[in-house]
Amino acid sequence: MALDRTELNSLGFAKPPAQTRVVVAMSGGVDSSVVAAQLAEEGYDVVGVTLQLYDHGAALAKKGACCAGRDIHDARRVAEEMGFPHYVLDYENTFREAVIDEFADAYLAGATPVPCIRCNERVKFKDLLATARDLEADCMATGHYIQRRNGPSGAELHSAADPVRDQSYFLFSTTRDQLEFLRFPLGHLQSKAETRALAARYNLPVADKPDSQDICFVPNGNYAAVIEKLRPGAAEPGEIVDMDGRVLGSHRGVIHYTIGQRRGLGIGGLADPLYVVRLDPDLRRVVVGPKEALSTRTIPVREINWLGDEPFETRAEWHVAVKVRSTRPPRSAIIRPLGPTEAEVELIAPEEGVSPGQACVFYDPDSSRIFGGGWIWKGR
Template sequence: MAEHPLLRPGARVLAAMSGGVDSSVMAATLHHAGYEVIGVSMQLFDKKTARTSDGKCCTLDDFQDARRVAYEMGFPHYVMDFEARFRDTVIEGFIQGYLDGETPSPCIRCNQHLKFSALMERAESLEAAFVATGHYATITHADGRWHLRKASDPAKDQSYFLFHHTQATLARTLFPLAGLTKPEVRSLGAELGLHLAEKPESQEICFVTQDRYDSFLEAEGRDPGRGDGDIRHLDGRVLGRHRGYWRHTVGQRRGLGVAYAEPLYVVRVEPATNTVWVGGEADLLGRDLVARELSWVDGPPRGPLACQARIRSRSMEAEALVIPLPDGRVKVAFAEPQRAIAAGQAVVFYQEGELLGGGWIDSQPE
């Protein structure tokens, strides 16, 4: 288990338990190591509509799995109601992102506002020194500062989803799985006798109960009501009609319903004119972006910052220069063109495997 410089023997730890393998092994490992573990599962949406299908987390079945692990290990487990906060900070932002023509990333918002904000508040009320999660990332301490680095297993690294961390939050956070691979976590779960050691991973957004995200917006009654609009090529030609601009995202190829001589991709979604702009593969390439709502692990840069930037969770980092702007945003200039830069997604900055910070790709240029 990765050690934290401030972790003392027998310390009380609030363990965030989703009911999956990672968080269960994390909590069981802490308990087995002698820490006073309080297991907590977060109720984030209406339990009556929570599904039990594969690929989703935070369902009633997941809560039962987490409770069973706590019972088997011998530590307390609670389900805490964060439904209203989740609705305000995550679901509403997800909906508004699509209405603004963006591609939202709700899992990062959940980490920021629930796991490492709301849970830390609850931990303080329970006199727990730390909040522990099953994320794969590494916290170190050197030269009087906290550092957040990638996990040792590149295939499981989740640091991209944690760019909101600060010195204050890292001092109270534990990532016990940082040095393990997924097979090692499953093996450890089996050694500990956990019944869910082979449980499949969750893949989809937990609160979207429909097969498509646009169906979720319809079910929420959030169709902006602008009706059909034009699908335009970047050269200005109208190629077809869409059934709602918010049904389309940058980089999309399928579902356009447009016949053309070469493959077409969504290049830009423009709510103001109810237009979906399309082009060829080359039109998806961009050399720069502007990011808003910046968060820095150890404070913002005082000038241009040379680093590696990642524009989506499953992409590789690319060499970039981060340039602070007068309005608090930053411009990110890439050494090489990047494919399908999508507003609403996170751009995260690294140097040699250390996470420096990140922000949200803005739909508004300089």
């Protein structure tokens, strides 16, 4: 039976699924595999694409990492069993230049980067999305836990139904144009258990595959080892000082420390616990202080991607909720635009351990909508 031209299919197009081409970004994990299998079962013209992001024989790759050799094999198996074409694209150079190099340089500058956001922004939702358009796809689907909804001003970004799996923090830089082309079929699910149940229903070989953890190119979460490999000689020793500049000890490289760190400082014997409150890579200094010194209320933010209905600079203030870490809940804040892509964010209640290099993501306090976000920096 032909689809009524006024009736939309599950991806939002007024044509039958068989006439709707969708490129599915397949990482080889259970989430993207379920998306591909579900769309194939619904009769869509599915094309699976997996990115090879780094040399799988190199020390950077780790077992079980996203886009590692095993994952490419798993994605290919899912495509074969579900009967749709699958392609592997070599994005190794792009990934290194757009993601890995910046990750290393940011750490050397004393920041705490989030490379997964840059990967989505500069590789998956840029180059891969362009490839999907070249393949004459109507849209591109991913396994991210986030929701896309049509609003009066166009496509809107909304948090996932499952707050535990919500990935909105990592997708704040998705532009309006990209959002019009993207689809997130898992965003409405209430739990990961539902996804695994679907994988079992489709008899997928990855149904019981564990979730990938940490950053894909950082083995065992050892950031410093990766930085030293990428930038030999980067871990130069220096001093640990208090907020008045008094030397309390020595360290083996600023790259081994992050804002808010308490353990592993090697300066025991003091009356009160001390935390890393600032990193000074130019002087090779780790600055420590009491816990209250970590509290921050004013955050400089730049490279803002604004997804609100009104232009960003039309208001002097935006009252929103913000996340400054992926693991923290949104907190009430006021955004004061300083330009089209720069602002000062005032937190109503202070946060501890706000670090340059992290994202500050904007949320509607009265709904599940995301208004975009920007990058925290040191300020002027």
